[in-house]
Amino acid sequence: MSTVRIAPSILSADFARLGEEVRAIEAAGADWVHFDVMDNHYVPNLTIGPLVCEAIRPHVQIPIDVHLMVEPVDALVPLFAKAGANIITFHPEASRHVDRTLQMIRDHGCKAGLVFNPATPLEWMDHVMDRLDVVLLMSVNPGFGGQKFIPSTLPKLQAARQRINTHAARGGQSIVLEVDGGVKTDNIAQIVAAGADTCVAGSAVFGAPDADGGYRGVMQALKQAAVA
């Protein structure tokens, strides 16, 4: 049985019923709530902030995984920590002092992570391995849900997995390897085989037809397909 985590992205949820939506995905077996923050500056889209994080916090027990697509980053860290975030990830190009931002996230009691766009080199992680709890590889360009998985993410996942395993073999902490964008039942097996242990899925989960078992059906289908 696979231990892959599924983190539904609420970007594709019904925002008018967000409390109900996050309760439904938790009941359906979601492992994390993936919370996409877009600022209409680092990315063209504009989404949700700490007030919405605070509003959904009492509705779920599972960790809230805040993916910051904002520039600059630092001012939002204390606000999301206070709003109940458990994990905060950011794009290294968007922070002037990456080491300091990672440290700040942990100082606020959250797990810290870096997000790599499809063209962002993995070298960004090399000098901050000790400060990382999560490495998130984007398998689409950030800004929108419902895009198609970029296949070059697969060798990049293998390379990231190798770095993470080497770090652990040298006595370093364990680091989650998360993938975000275009994850579906028909590609999750390849994604997990390439080294991912945590998969964000937005449109795949929230677009699941009721006839196929709705959120519970798609969550089971993703977890089963991951080990196929």
Ligand SMILES: O=C(CO)[C@@H](O)[C@H](O)COP(=O)(O)O
């Ligand atoms: O961060 C992002 C997009 O920028 C993602 O979290 C998407 O929201 C994932 O949605 P799907 O590709 O699974 O529909």
Ligand SMILES: [Fe+2]
């Ligand atoms: Fe995301």
